[in-house]
Structure formats: C-alpha cells, structure tokens
Amino acid sequence: MPLLNTNLSAFNLTVSTLLRNPAHLLPNLTIPTFLDLPEQLGPHLVSTSTTTTTTPPDKPKPTPTIRALVLDKDNTLCPPHTTDLPAPYLRKLESLRTSPTSPFHLARNPHGILIVSNTAGSRPDSPRYEDEARQLEDTLRPLQISVFRVQPGKRRKPFCGDDVVAWFRGKGVVERADEIAVVGDRIGTDTLMAAQMGAWSVWCKEGVKHGVGPRAAERDDLDYRGFLAKMEIVMERYLRENRHLKPRVPPGWEG
Incomplete structure (x- = not known):
C-alpha cells in the first residue's frame, strides 16, 4: 500500500499562483507522454510561449539551449x-543517452538528466522513498541517471527548484x-517548479x-491520472482558451 504522500503546501501555492500569476501554470510545451519528448527541445519551447515584443522578420527568433533535463x-x-x-519509456531514455545528436548523450553530458520526484528520494526520513531512489538508480545504472535527494530541512517539489x-x-x-527543462505530468508541481526556478516546462498531459x-x-x-491531475487539465484549458493566456518564459526570454 503506497505511503500517504500529501503535499498541501504545493496545493496552496498552486491556488495562490492561479490568483496572482496564472501564466506560471501554463507549460511551455505540451506533449501526450514522455515518449513524445523531442530530442532537440529549444525550438519547440519558444514556438508556444509568450513574448512581449515582436521579433523583426529579418532577425531569427532566439532558440533556448537546453543542457539539462529534470x-x-x-x-x-x-x-x-x-x-x-x-x-518503451526505458528505450526513450536509452535514446536520449545514446543518440549521436542528443544534447544529453552520456559521453558528452554524463550528468544531463536528473530524476526529481515527490516520492523517490524526496524524504530523508523515509526508508521507503530512499529504497525507491536506489531501485531506480540500479535500473538506470547503465545510463548513469541519478535521482535527486531532498536534503533534511528542505522541501519537495515545487519548492526545491533552487537546489536542483x-x-x-x-x-x-x-x-x-x-538551460534546464522540467518534464512531468503535474502542473501544480512540475510546471510550477519550472516557473519558480526560472526554467522551461514540458507537460506530459496524458501521463504514462x-x-x-x-x-x-x-x-x-x-x-493513471488522479482527480487533481484531471482538474489541472480543465484549469490549463480554461487559462489558455478562456483567459487567452500564454505561458510565462524564463527571465530574459520575454522579447
């Protein structure tokens, strides 16, 4: 039976963000599942994000360089x-680590992918979640993908962005x-953490x-989506279609 994994502070932050900075709850890129993640993320991130000025037609639009995946x-x-x-998900990770054109190639960027979870590695006092982190790292050892450990006294997603x-x-x-893209299925933790840390966000809308x-x-x-995940789908659609909002972008990418 899974541990109770409430994150009331994250829920409260989501609500306050919805009232004050709702664009922070819109992902820079939406994909069905992790299997649809583009290897070259930069052009996809800016194509759907807001800008405050119009780029002159004779000046190419800047493209983010993504060196790290959360x-x-x-x-x-x-x-x-x-x-x-x-x-298929393991094969996707293998492709990101072995494709000659991947920015996250194991030989050129050995620390370019990090798993940041609100279960595995998220509670220093939880043997269960430490075991999960070790199991994941054992499975992914050939790909050298680490699991982030939340340190004692620190908080989990979406509050650990600076530590990441x-x-x-x-x-x-x-x-x-x-230079970081945060990839996850939850707006209230993954997308919001990207906004908090000044990174780009990729929303896996359908999960696994x-x-x-x-x-x-x-x-x-x-x-596998639960009630809150399905409510986030409604919220995201409302902000985008009814409020006509665009995703926020990291500082320096507004124009």
Missing part, C-alpha cells in the same frame, strides 16, 4: 507508486536555470499510458 517519476516515467519503467539548479551547476552542466508486468506489458491505453 524528469518526474510517477506517471511520467513509471506508473504511480512503482519504480517499474515500461519498455545548484545540483546541475555543481556538476558543470549549466550556468543558468534557463503503458503497463508493466505479464498482463499489462502490451497495454498502451492506460490512464
């Missing part, structure tokens, strides 16, 4: 409350937060669709 675990890489990666930026800087991966295990391994039509 990946959520539950319902982005794995079915919720598991550390089981469906085969510091992790990448310490590894020499990035100099600025706008594939199953694992003998009975579900061939399934690609599953839906």
Whole structure:
C-alpha cells in the first residue's frame, strides 16, 4: 500500500499562483507522454510561449539551449507508486543517452538528466522513498541517471527548484536555470517548479499510458491520472482558451 504522500503546501501555492500569476501554470510545451519528448527541445519551447515584443522578420527568433533535463517519476516515467519503467519509456531514455545528436548523450553530458520526484528520494526520513531512489538508480545504472535527494530541512517539489539548479551547476552542466527543462505530468508541481526556478516546462498531459508486468506489458491505453491531475487539465484549458493566456518564459526570454 503506497505511503500517504500529501503535499498541501504545493496545493496552496498552486491556488495562490492561479490568483496572482496564472501564466506560471501554463507549460511551455505540451506533449501526450514522455515518449513524445523531442530530442532537440529549444525550438519547440519558444514556438508556444509568450513574448512581449515582436521579433523583426529579418532577425531569427532566439532558440533556448537546453543542457539539462529534470524528469518526474510517477506517471511520467513509471506508473504511480512503482519504480517499474515500461519498455518503451526505458528505450526513450536509452535514446536520449545514446543518440549521436542528443544534447544529453552520456559521453558528452554524463550528468544531463536528473530524476526529481515527490516520492523517490524526496524524504530523508523515509526508508521507503530512499529504497525507491536506489531501485531506480540500479535500473538506470547503465545510463548513469541519478535521482535527486531532498536534503533534511528542505522541501519537495515545487519548492526545491533552487537546489536542483545548484545540483546541475555543481556538476558543470549549466550556468543558468534557463538551460534546464522540467518534464512531468503535474502542473501544480512540475510546471510550477519550472516557473519558480526560472526554467522551461514540458507537460506530459496524458501521463504514462503503458503497463508493466505479464498482463499489462502490451497495454498502451492506460490512464493513471488522479482527480487533481484531471482538474489541472480543465484549469490549463480554461487559462489558455478562456483567459487567452500564454505561458510565462524564463527571465530574459520575454522579447
């Protein structure tokens, strides 16, 4: 039985953001699942994001350089409350680490991908969540993908963004937060953390669709989204279609 994993402070931040800075709850890029993540993210991020000025037609639009990926675990890489990666998702990670054109190639950028979860590695006092982190790292050891550990006294997503930026800087991966893309299925944690840390956001709207295990391994039509995730879909559509808002962009990319 999964641990109770409430995050009331994140919910409260989502509500206050909805009232004060609703554009922070709109992702820079929306994709169905992690399997649809483009290898070259930069052009896709600016194509749907807001700008405050018009770029002259004779001047190419700047394109972000993404050197680091923050990946959520539950319902982005794995079915919720598991550390089981469906085969297509593992192959996608392998492609990001081995494709000759990937910015996250293992040989050129060994620390370019980090899993940041609100379960695995998120509670220093939870043996269960530390075990999850170790299981994931064991599975992904050939790809050298680490799980972020929230330190004692620190808070989980969406409040750990500065610590995540510091992790990448310490590894020499990035100099600025706008070189990071946060990929996840939840607006109230993943998209909001990207806004808080000054990074780009990618929303996996449908979560994980594939199953694992003998009975579900061939399934690609599953839906693990809970009540809050489905409410976020309604909220995002309302902000985009009724309020006509565009996603915020990292500082310096407004025009």
